[in-house]
Amino acid sequence: GESVGLHLPTLSVQEGDNSIINCAYSNSASDYFIWYKQESGKGPQFIIDIRSNMDKRQGQRVTVLLNKTVKHLSLQIAATQPGDSAVYFCAENKGGATNKLIFGTGTLLAVQP
């Protein structure tokens, strides 16, 4: 099966700071990207998405940036809170008839009070 990476990088931040989580995607033909938050023992929770015709999209306290030139995606979380502690995954839709969603490695965000 497809997946990327076998280890989980960790980002540790202080409560109230801004967090930036990065992701490199693999397929230049991918046209839809999603950030998910996953808490222990639960399924992924949608945070924000972006299509390839955009380079920035903002939500509540979150911003996603897309750089298609270098195939890079980032998630910015403003004023990080303890409840933001979780694993964050980027996922790319590789397009085509199958509509498959492929997940990146994931980053563990640890918010220190």
Added chain:
Amino acid sequence: GAVVSQHPSWVICKSGTSVKIECRSLDFQATTMFWYRQFPKQSLMLMATSNEGSKATYEQGVEKDKFLINHASLTLSTLTVTSAHPEDSSFYICSASRGAGDGYTFGSGTRLTVV
């Protein structure tokens, strides 16, 4: 909003037995359902894609005879782990989509432990 129910949330079975996991879209019709497997501290790995009424498409390296997928209706897909072994112990997650260009809704996952 779109809701996907996955059942059971956890199951323990003996080695050599089979286990069925259900994934239901509660308030929408899912043209496509996806099954993922996730080992501890790792990412979600796509196992297969199933479209209603047709055979599932398995990812490379996933044994189709071991992981049987049925998508008999637009609201239900099942994954059966046949002749389970301890190495099949994992977190299995389903996802449903109305179709290309639409979003994905995930189930809450099933923790399978084979003893």
